[in-house]
Amino acid sequence: MTSPTDVIYDLRGLKCPLPVLKTRRRLKTLHDGDRLVLQTSDxxxxxxxxxxxxxxxxxxxxxxxxxxxxxxxxRKGISVTA
Incomplete structure (x- = not known):
């Protein structure tokens, strides 16, 4: 179930490997614990x-x-900084 604070990311129309690559990039812009809702057609x-x-x-x-x-x-995992 989505919540009003979820970030929605529409990746429909993109083929492998773009959905994963774009998801990785988008998650880097979010805070730990934030939720990302992906929509894909691949x-x-x-x-x-x-x-x-x-x-x-x-x-x-x-x-x-x-x-x-x-x-x-x-849900974005907790980043570990070294």
Whole structure:
């Protein structure tokens, strides 16, 4: 379920690897704990986005197949500074 503070990012029409690359770039602009709602039409996003979240330490709150593709809700993970 989306909330009024969620950032919505429409990536429909983009093909692999652009949804993951643009998601990574957009998450860097958000604060730790912020939520990003992605809308994609790339069939591979159903595999790529969950894998990206696991690798990068972001929480995949929701993944839903839609008529146009997929919708994901991601909570940005806590950044570790060295």
């Amino acid at each position: 069939p591979l996003a159903g595999i790529d986005i969950p894998h990206f979240c696991r690798q990068e330490g972001h929480e995949l709150i929701e993944s839903e197949k839609t008529a146009e593709g997929h919708r994901f809700i991601i």
